[in-house]
Amino acid sequence: MEAFMARSENDSVLRVENIRKSFGDKEILKGLSLSVKKGEVKVIIGPSGGGKSTLLQCINFLVIPDEGEVWLEGEKINHGKKRELYAYRQQVGMIFQDFNLFDHLDALENVQIALVRVKKMDKAKARERASAELRRVGLAEHASQYPAELSGGQKQRVSIARALAMDPKVMLLDEPTSALDPELIGEVHAVIKDLVANGMTMLMATHQIGFASVLADEIIFMEDGTIVEQGPPTKILLDAECARTKEFCAKITHISGDS
């Protein structure tokens, strides 16, 4: 029995325990725990300012949590040890709301640079891999364009290719389509769907509730730095236990009504 327990604990690719973070007097994260199993997609929804971004940034220590632990494949991450931290971050892909592409590099170089500088991959090999990732997100013919020459949707796809090239074990997506014009959202959603179909493990914050309900194994409703409720999409969206969850879902579904 104990062996079984340990096994199921280790099943989760990513596990976060009791994360707390305050900025000044304001407590942003009030002791959050969650875990994502291999191939699982969990979507975090909730009002802006509820701590979604901070949580995702705490998970790969872009923001150092005040308290709490992060485990990757059963290994506890000691973020104080630089080597361990850098090695860990390579395995966790991060997608930002505003893309954060490197402005001085073209699309291909954006994907290639971490392979060369971080993974110390040979340049020609890295180039090959980067082209393959750009092809995967449908941007092969835009390889030599700079971020300023790409549309928002294309930029986000480059940033997804950049993360994928590192062979991440899990991906954190922080509102990947929130900064996009409505007609560009679809192309990014298509790429994300494709990742999910290929078994990528994901933790994604989004306001696109329709999209979330199709992809997610579980939806987490988060507000004021705590998880209010979590469960399968049908339950959270249609039959939430908590009144606050119901209210939020009703509002957001009404507004977006997307697919």
Add this chain to the structure above:
Amino acid sequence: MEEFVYIQHDVLPSLFQGLWISVLLIIPSASLGLAIGIVMGALRVFASRPVAMLANIYVAIFRGIPLVVQLFIWYFGLPYFGIYFSPFLSSVVAFSLCSGAYHSEYIRGALLSIKKGQMLAAEALGFTKLEMLRSIILPQALRRALPGSGNEIIYLIKYSSLAYMVTCIELTGKGKILASQSFKYTEIFLIVGVFYLVLVSLAGLLLRHMENRLSLPGFEFHRA
């Protein structure tokens, strides 16, 4: 006619010698100065507080004390401590350190202008701080610092003329010697002035060329 011959046979060869010394002073001072500026600028922005503080003190001192005084300290002051720098070396040291202090300010400004998101993205990919600085931040910051740093290099070309104060006889020094021998101050210093003007113009062209070559799509300047 006699004057023309004097200028052609005595003044010009001597001034060209001086010009050569000036170039030999300017090139290492400009390169070293820029290198110091990059390191100091980066330390002031990214280093821990005590280290950044030290870099700030460096800038305060080397930007705050007149360059001539700094030159005198390197050349006349250090021997008190048993350290002897040649006139040429004292000049290069003084120019580099002073220039570095100014460069660091341009670089600092440029570093501060790089969007934080790109650093987050680099960190999220597993970049070390140093690697991120080298391959993501500096390539962008240096482009932005170029107009200011170029200005500093042009300034250096002109203040290299101070080297003659510590007996490093470069262009201005040669001019001064020739002028005091012949009393043709006006003619000789007009020529010296033209020499500097040519140097500065060449440097300006070179810098402009670099700016154009390094310009990035989305960041180029469009004249209205």
